Amino acid sequence: MADTNAPKPSSSVKLVLLGEAAVGKSSLVLRFVNNDFQENKEPTIGAAFLTQKCNLPTRTIKFEIWDTAGQERFASLAPMYYRNAQAALVVYDLTKPTSLIKAKHWVAELQRQASPGIVIALVGNKLDLTSDSAGTAEVSGDGDDNAEDSGDARKISTEEAKTYAEEEGLLFFETSAKTGHNVTEVFTAIANAIPETSLKSARGPGASHAGVSRTEEQRVNLNGPRDSHAKEGCAC
Amino acid sequence: MAMGSVSDTLWDVVICGTGLQQSLLALSLSRSGKNILHIDPNDYYGGAEAAFNLQEAESWVDRLATEDKGFFRSASITKPDVAGLSFPRAYSLALAPQLIHARSELLSQLVSSRAYRQVEFLAVGSFYIFKAPSGPEQQPSLVRIPSTREDVFSTTAISAKAKRGLMKFLKFVLDYDRLEQRDVWKTFAGRPLVDFLQEHFKMDAELKTYIITLTLSLDGKITTEDGLSTIYRHLTSMGHFGPGFAALYPKWGGISEVAQVACRAGAVGGAVYMLGAGIKSMATATDEVELELTSGDMVKTKLLVRGNESVGDGPSISRLVAVVGVLYLTTMATSNSKEVLSRALESFLSAMDHDQVPQCLYQLYYEQAAGVKQSRLDELTIDLPGPSLSLSMDDLLLKHVREAWKKVASDTADDAEYMIFTDREPVDDDDELE
Ligand SMILES: Cc1cc2nc3c(=O)[nH]c(=O)nc-3n(C[C@H](O)[C@H](O)[C@H](O)COP(=O)(O)OP(=O)(O)OC[C@H]3O[C@@H](n4cnc5c(N)ncnc54)[C@H](O)[C@@H]3O)c2cc1C
Ligand SMILES: Nc1nc2c(ncn2[C@@H]2O[C@H](COP(=O)(O)OP(=O)(O)OP(=O)(O)O)[C@@H](O)[C@H]2O)c(=O)[nH]1
Ligand SMILES: [Mg+2]
Numbered sequence: 312m313a314d315t316n317a318p319k320p321s322s323s324v325k326l327v328l329l330g331e332a333a334v335g336k337s338s339l340v341l342r343f344v345n346n347d348f349q350e351n352k353e354p355t356i357g358a359a360f361l362t363q364k365c366n367l368p369t370r371t372i373k374f375e376i377w378d379t380a381g382q383e384r385f386a387s388l389a390p391m392y393y394r395n396a397q398a399a400l401v402v403y404d405l406t407k408p409t410s411l412i413k414a415k416h417w418v419a420e421l422q423r424q425a426s427p428g429i430v431i432a433l434v435g436n437k438l439d440l441t442s443d444s445a446g447t448a449e450v451s452g453d454g455d456d457n458a459e460d461s462g463d464a465r466k467i468s469t470e471e472a473k474t475y476a477e478e479e480g481l482l483f484f485e486t487s488a489k490t491g492h493n494v495t496e497v498f499t500a501i502a503n504a505i506p507e508t509s510l511k512s513a514r515g516p517g518a519s520h521a522g523v524s525r526t527e528e529q530r531v532n533l534n535g536p537r538d539s540h541a542k543e544g545c546a547c
Numbered sequence: 548m549a550m551g552s553v554s555d556t557l558w559d560v561v562i563c564g565t566g567l568q569q570s571l572l573a574l575s576l577s578r579s580g581k582n583i584l585h586i587d588p589n590d591y592y593g594g595a596e597a598a599f600n601l602q603e604a605e606s607w608v609d610r611l612a613t614e615d616k617g618f619f620r621s622a623s624i625t626k627p628d629v630a631g632l633s634f635p636r637a638y639s640l641a642l643a644p645q646l647i648h649a650r651s652e653l654l655s656q657l658v659s660s661r662a663y664r665q666v667e668f669l670a671v672g673s674f675y676i677f678k679a680p681s682g683p684e685q686q687p688s689l690v691r692i693p694s695t696r697e698d699v700f701s702t703t704a705i706s707a708k709a710k711r712g713l714m715k716f717l718k719f720v721l722d723y724d725r726l727e728q729r730d731v732w733k734t735f736a737g738r739p740l741v742d743f744l745q746e747h748f749k750m751d752a753e754l755k756t757y758i759i760t761l762t763l764s765l766d767g768k769i770t771t772e773d774g775l776s777t778i779y780r781h782l783t784s785m786g787h788f789g790p791g792f793a794a795l796y797p798k799w800g801g802i803s804e805v806a807q808v809a810c811r812a813g814a815v816g817g818a819v820y821m822l823g824a825g826i827k828s829m830a831t832a833t834d835e836v837e838l839e840l841t842s843g844d845m846v847k848t849k850l851l852v853r854g855n856e857s858v859g860d861g862p863s864i865s866r867l868v869a870v871v872g873v874l875y876l877t878t879m880a881t882s883n884s885k886e887v888l889s890r891a892l893e894s895f896l897s898a899m900d901h902d903q904v905p906q907c908l909y910q911l912y913y914e915q916a917a918g919v920k921q922s923r924l925d926e927l928t929i930d931l932p933g934p935s936l937s938l939s940m941d942d943l944l945l946k947h948v949r950e951a952w953k954k955v956a957s958d959t960a961d962d963a964e965y966m967i968f969t970d971r972e973p974v975d976d977d978d979e980l981e
Contacts, residue, residue, distance in 0.1 A: 356815070356816070356817040359811075359814075359815045359971075360971070360972050361972060380811070380814045380815040381814035381815070381817065381818060381819055381820060382810070382811065382814040382820045384819060384820070385819070385820060385821040385822070385824075386822075387820040387821055387822040389592050389807040389810055389811060390592070390800075390807065391665065391799075391804065391807040391808060391811065392811065394799065424636075529669045529670050530667060530668065530669065530670075530798075531668040531669065531670050531788050531789060531792075531795055532788070532789075533654060533657070533658050533663050533668065533788060534658060534663075
């Protein structure tokens with residue numbers, strides 16, 4: 312007697328973003344969350360957390376997206392950044408070879424630091440700067456020196472990155488935050504790849520029968536029902 | 548902030564160390580628009596308040612064995628030959644397993660600065676006393692200390708007479724600071740609290756133990772003045788964030804969690820973070836300091852803030868972190884404190900479950916010397932006090948952080964706005980409302 316009008320179960324998923332400066336991490340998020348793009352986006356300062364829902368046929372995933380903000384520049388991210396992350400987007404700029412090296416470094420770091428079951432997607436961004444962006448799906452070879460002249464700034468072949476992703480068991484996409492190409496697909500693929508078992512239900516109608524776990528009971532909400540400004544009250 | 552190398556910027560402030568105080572300073576400056584470089588000689592966050600997984604704990608102990616510096620010494624790890632230990636990253640051993648009382652200013656600051664959203668707090672329900680078996684046939688037990696009116700009424704652990712005495716005392720503490728009440732304890736102020744309890748309240752040994760335990764004083768020698776204020780804090784914290792608990796504990800890594808969250812807030816505000824970079828040498832000019840970092844970089848700053856690394860003259864402590872769940876045992880350091888803690892652990896475990904005494908899977912032992920209690924400010928440098936050894940968050944530290952903040956940000960900041968920030972992102976509470 313399934314109630315077809317009942318809301319789909321919803322779960323939150325913590326997703327972290329990693330990658331060299333200026334590869335387009337924040338732009339991918341901006342495209343995904345606001346369907347927007349800014350030509351000269353500033354290095355990320357000030358905003359480093361966003362949420363966005365992703366509707367799957369059988370459930371809703373609410374992404375809690377943690378953008379990096381400064382601490383990654385010298386590989387100084389705090390453990391709290393990785394903790395409980397169920398998904399990671401490791402981004403490189405496919406016009407910039409060093410950015411793939413950096414991406415590989417982050418993948419290794421995630422495998423060392425993050426939860427064992429984390430879903431990692433490797434994303435080559437700025438596809439619009441390559442000649443195959445319009446959909447003429449011709450995979451370019453390595454090291455075309457005249458790439459930019461011919462309107463193709465690609466420096467990292469699809470093949471190279473894809474092979475690496477397969478070896479490491481990563482999801483792999485080439486995207487353009489500018490045109491929006493493949494951006495939603497990345498997040499949907501991640502949502503689908505997260506094992507059902509690792510999804511903790513968000514509080515809500517779908518979760519109300521799950522029972523309150525012991526840890527949930529112990530948890531304290533500092534902005535709870537009590538008015539924290541009522542300074543002189545006392546329990547005694 | 549600047550995309551070039553760290554040497555190209557004249558920093559407004561370089562903060563060295565990511566212990567609690569330096570991290571809170573970074574948080575307090577996170578909306579100031581100042582150019583901040585935050586470094587730490589260690590390759591982990593938290594300094595003396597760090598939290599380690601088992602692997603990190605091992606390399607920490609190894610390093611202490613060869614480097615022998617700072618506040619820590621005599622560190623060792625024992626792994627009893629029993630199965631059951633999970634993977635190293637499943638554990639987080641806090642070097643500073645401090646409770647935070649609900650009324651601590653730290654919590655108000657975490658809330659007003661919006662940093663609290665990323666920390667999970669657990670409620671610390673009750674305080675217990677270990678009771679040795681009273682006879683050969685008896686078992687050791689843990690007795691809960693009644694510390695609210697309801698508790699005192701309902702407890703069966705103490706006599707009716709003791710109940711009246713305890714009630715009278717709790718009532719007294721609730722306005723101990725009123726003028727008339729002060730006269731009662733003024734003459735005892737600098738003397739041990741036990742004397743006051745004995746002479747003024749005529750408490751028996753057991754009640755005195757209860758009260759002294761509530762003060763979390765390691766040697767039991769807390770003064771009347773300090774003792775009354777700690778118990779006042781305990782009583783007024785009770786129920787503040789929910790029924791039945793007076794203190795909180797940041798899940799996952801104790802105070803290190805607070806330090807990490809504060810540092811992230813600093814980074815989000817534009818500060819640059821470098822771990823594994825300490826100060827190798829420094830040279831001061833009239834209005835700037837030049838630092839040579841252990842990473843090889845040369846940096847210039849208008850102000851340097853660091854922690855005072857000198858050992859102070861207070862007593863040292865000994866700590867045993869036991870993985871049975873995670874248990875933290877602390878006592879004053881003495882020549883045999885390691886044995887004392889091992890025996891305490893055994894007694895405690897046997898009191899938890901007589902029939903099936905829980906097994907300890909891993910032990911980390913270390914001693915920690917007290918730091919200097921005062922901060923030092925001059926034109927170009929600020930030395931914050933050393934880390935606190937107290938079992939509960941000591942709000943005095945916050946005063947020093949605020950002083951440092953004032954010095955860094957006095958030109959642009961409004962004291963009334965200290966640590967009061969709005970959420971950077973629209974807060975989405977729809978999980979609760981749906
Ligand atoms: C000093 C101290 C006092 C506490 N007092 C109380 C109390 O009064 N009331 C109460 O309800 N709870 C209290 N807790 C918390 C309680 O001990 C833990 O929540 C409990 O041990 C978790 O057990 P678990 O097997 O469910 O572990 P899980 O919740 O499954 O945790 C698994 C792992 O998480 C880490 N972890 C979880 N909790 C902690 C923690 N608190 N500190 C460090 N690492 C942790 C550990 O690595 C642990 O192995 C206290 C904890 C500490 C450290
Ligand atoms: N052509 C093109 N430009 C892009 C794309 N994505 C991002 N950019 C541009 O690349 C620059 C950097 O983008 P960001 O999103 O700020 O990069 P980031 O990785 O978040 O950078 P940091 O926050 O500094 O780490 C901006 O000028 C963007 O406009 C893309 O898909 N195509
Ligand atoms: Mg960015």
